[in-house]
Amino acid sequence: MKSIQSIILLVFGLLCYTSVSAQYGNGYNNGYGGGNGYGNGRGMGGMGTTGMDRSLMQAQSTPKKAKEVPAEEIAAQLVEQMKPEVKLDELQAIAITNVLADSMKEQGVLLKNESSNQDQKIEQINALREATNKKITAFLNPDQVEKYTTFMENLKDDKKSKSKKKKKSKDSKEDTEAIKAKE
Numbered sequence: 001m002k003s004i005q006s007i008i009l010l011v012f013g014l015l016c017y018t019s020v021s022a023q024y025g026n027g028y029n030n031g032y033g034g035g036n037g038y039g040n041g042r043g044m045g046g047m048g049t050t051g052m053d054r055s056l057m058q059a060q061s062t063p064k065k066a067k068e069v070p071a072e073e074i075a076a077q078l079v080e081q082m083k084p085e086v087k088l089d090e091l092q093a094i095a096i097t098n099v100l101a102d103s104m105k106e107q108g109v110l111l112k113n114e115s116s117n118q119d120q121k122i123e124q125i126n127a128l129r130e131a132t133n134k135k136i137t138a139f140l141n142p143d144q145v146e147k148y149t150t151f152m153e154n155l156k157d158d159k160k161s162k163s164k165k166k167k168k169s170k171d172s173k174e175d176t177e178a179i180k181a182k183e
Contacts, residue, residue: 071108075100086140086147095139103132 079097082088088096110116110124133152137145 071104072097072101074104082148082151085151086144088144092139092144096136099132099135099139103128 075097078100079088079093082096083093106128107125110121110128113121116124137148140148
């Protein structure tokens, strides 16, 4: 009789232990606190976290790189801006988008080329820009070429004015910080 009682007590104890340990993660980081008691598993400075929690913490702590926008997407946006001003038809828009996308891809390759110095890269990019302009103007009629030239000049001016505004805002921030430092 005592042996039956002890066996029942042992089985009951084991069942209780497994249900309690299952609630707290059972050592597999899948319970209430991810093996860290109650909470979100990231308490105490992330100590004791394993598996998924650690990978999430590493992903959060590493700086995210800016996503590279595909050249086709940038070219399509540029052509969409260009369409009403240059009065492009759909065939011209498609052809120019392809030319611009190819040019942007090639420019990216030139910029990543470590074997050439800065001056060589500038020369190569300028040559690429000229070749791209020739290809684009081949798709345009004389009236559109004028409008295209004006559009590109305005685009350059817009970029220059934006960069000047950024420089001015940086300078004003630096001035403000210098004044605060003096105080």
